[in-house]
Amino acid sequence: MQIGLIGAENSHTLQFCNSFNRDNISPGNRITHVFGDDSAEAAANLAATYGLTICDTESSLLAACDAVIITYRCGHLHHAPAMRALAAGKFVFNDKPFAVTPAEAEEITAYAAAHNPRLTGGSILKSMPELAAVKANLHAGDTVVISYGADPASPYDGFWFYGIHSVEICLTLFGADYKSVSAMHDQGAVIATVAYADRQCVIVTRPDIYDLRIAVTGRGHSEFLDFPNIRPETSAAEFARMLETGTPPHDFTHLTAATRLTGEIIAQAGL
Numbered sequence: 001m002q003i004g005l006i007g008a009e010n011s012h013t014l015q016f017c018n019s020f021n022r023d024n025i026s027p028g029n030r031i032t033h034v035f036g037d038d039s040a041e042a043a044a045n046l047a048a049t050y051g052l053t054i055c056d057t058e059s060s061l062l063a064a065c066d067a068v069i070i071t072y073r074c075g076h077l078h079h080a081p082a083m084r085a086l087a088a089g090k091f092v093f094n095d096k097p098f099a100v101t102p103a104e105a106e107e108i109t110a111y112a113a114a115h116n117p118r119l120t121g122g123s124i125l126k127s128m129p130e131l132a133a134v135k136a137n138l139h140a141g142d143t144v145v146i147s148y149g150a151d152p153a154s155p156y157d158g159f160w161f162y163g164i165h166s167v168e169i170c171l172t173l174f175g176a177d178y179k180s181v182s183a184m185h186d187q188g189a190v191i192a193t194v195a196y197a198d199r200q201c202v203i204v205t206r207p208d209i210y211d212l213r214i215a216v217t218g219r220g221h222s223e224f225l226d227f228p229n230i231r232p233e234t235s236a237a238e239f240a241r242m243l244e245t246g247t248p249p250h251d252f253t254h255l256t257a258a259t260r261l262t263g264e265i266i267a268q269a270g271l
Contacts, residue, residue: 001029001091001243004065006058006081007072008036008043012095012235016069017050019236026240031069035061038072058084067091067243070121073156075100075164082108086116093239094121097164097262098255100157105259109252120248122255123168124235125212134214134225135173140198142218144173150205152185152271159190159271160262163205167262168254169214170194170201176257183268192265203265 003020005013013034019025035055036043047054055061058081062068068085070078075097082094086108098121099105112119138144146169150162174196183192192203212227238249 001066002032002064003029003067003069003243004033004035004055004061005031005046005052006035006061006068006070006085007038007077007095008034008046009039010071010073010095012071013042013046013069015233016071016236016239017046017052019233020240021050023233025233025236026243029067029240029243033061033064038077062088062090065090067093067239069093069095069239071095073161075157075160079104079108082119083111086111086119089116091118091239091243092116092121093235094119095235096121096123096168097157097160097259098122099259100160100263102256102260102263105256109256113252117248118242118246119252120238120242120250122250122258123165125165125230126168126172126250126254127234127238128227128230130225130227131169131172134216134223137223138173138199138216139218139221142199142216143202144170144199145202145204145215145217146170147204147209147213147215148211149207149209150190151207152188152190152269153207159205159266159269163190163203163265164258164262165212166203166205167265168258169212170203171254171257171261174199174201176253176261178261181261181264181268183265185269185271190265190269190271192269194261
C-alpha cells in the first residue's frame, strides 16, 4: 500500500518514515507522498530524505494513497482530514491529540464504526508494554501518580499537545469509567485528580518534566517506575498491523474518553 503524510512539521513524520521506509517494518507498505501545508520546508526535507512525492493538495494525496497518517501538531486541524480520509475509504492513523473537542472525537469514531473502522491514533504512550504489568498489580484503594511534561502555553493548542499523553496512560490503567475530575494550575504546572469508584489517578505535568514517571501507592505497597526510553516506533508498528489485518488496535471508546477527560481537566484547571 502507498501511505501519505498529511502534515510535515511534526517530528513523528520522521519516526513513521524511518519505520516504514528505512526499516521496512511492513513489506509492501511504504510512505510515498506528503502534503505539508503546515511546513513546506519540512515537506521538502522529507521528500528529499525518503523519496516522497510532494502533493499540492490534500485531495491529490488521497487520490494517490491507500492510507494516511495525520500528523499536524495542532489537534484542531485533525478532524476535517480524518473525516475526509475515512469517507474516501482509507486506512487512517490520526496522531495525538486525536481531537480537541468531544464532539469531534465522537463524530470521527462514530463514522468509522459505521462506515470504515480502519482507524487508530492518539498517544503512543498508551501502548507501552510496561503498562500491562502496572495495571495487573493495581488494587482497590491505590493511588497512581503520573508525572510527565506538558505546557499549557504551547502554541500547539496548549495543554492538549502533551497533556494527552498522561491522560491516555490514566485511561489505559483505569478505564473510562471515572467518577469525577478536579484540577488546578500554577506557573505552568497542572495537577489533576481523576477519581474512580475505588482508586484514583493523579496527573502532574510541567513544561520542564522530560521523563515519564509513574508511582503506585496503596495499603502496604508502593512502586516507582521510570520510563527514560520511550519507543516512538510503537505507533508505526500498530498502524502496520492494522494495514496488514484491517483490525484497529484500540477500542474507539478510549479515543473519545481521552478527548473528554482532557477537556474536563482543561476546564477544571481554568486553562
